[in-house]
C-alpha cells in the first residue's frame with residue numbers, strides 16, 4: 001500500500017511515537033511524507049520514506065496529486081486544530097481530494113490507530129483492486 005504521513009509541528013512527536021509503535025506494520029509498505037515529518041520519522045525509525053517538500057512549501061499538494069490519481073491508499077495527517085497554518089488552503093484541498101476519491105484519512109491518532117489495525121487485518125485489500133483496474 002502507498003501510505004502518507006503528515007504532521008503539523010506540535011503533532012510531530014505524537015507522529016514519531018505512533019509510527020515507531022507500528023513500525024513493523026509500516027515496513028512492508030511504500031511510505032511517503034511531507035518534508036519535515038519524514039525527516040523526523042526517519043531519524044527515529046529504520047523506515048525509508050519518500051519525502052516531498054515541506055507542507056507550507058507545497059508538500060500537501062504533492063501528496064494531493066497522488067490522491068487525485070487514486071494512487072494513495074492511506075493518509076495519516078495529524079493536524080494541529082489549535083494553530084492556524086499559512087497553507088490552510090492546501091490542507092483543505094488535500095482533505096477534499098481524499099473525499100473525492102474515498103481515501104481513508106486519519107486526522108488524529110485515535111483514528112490512525114484504528115486504520116492501522118484495519119491495515120494489519122487486511123481490510124485494505126480492496127485498494128489492490130483499485131490499482132489493478134485503474135483506468136489509463
Ligand SMILES: O=C(CO)COP(=O)(O)O
Pocket residue numbers: 006007008009034035036037038053054055056059060085091
Ligand atoms: O505542514 C505540514 C502539513 O500541512 C507538514 O509539513 P512538514 O512535514 O514539512 O512539517
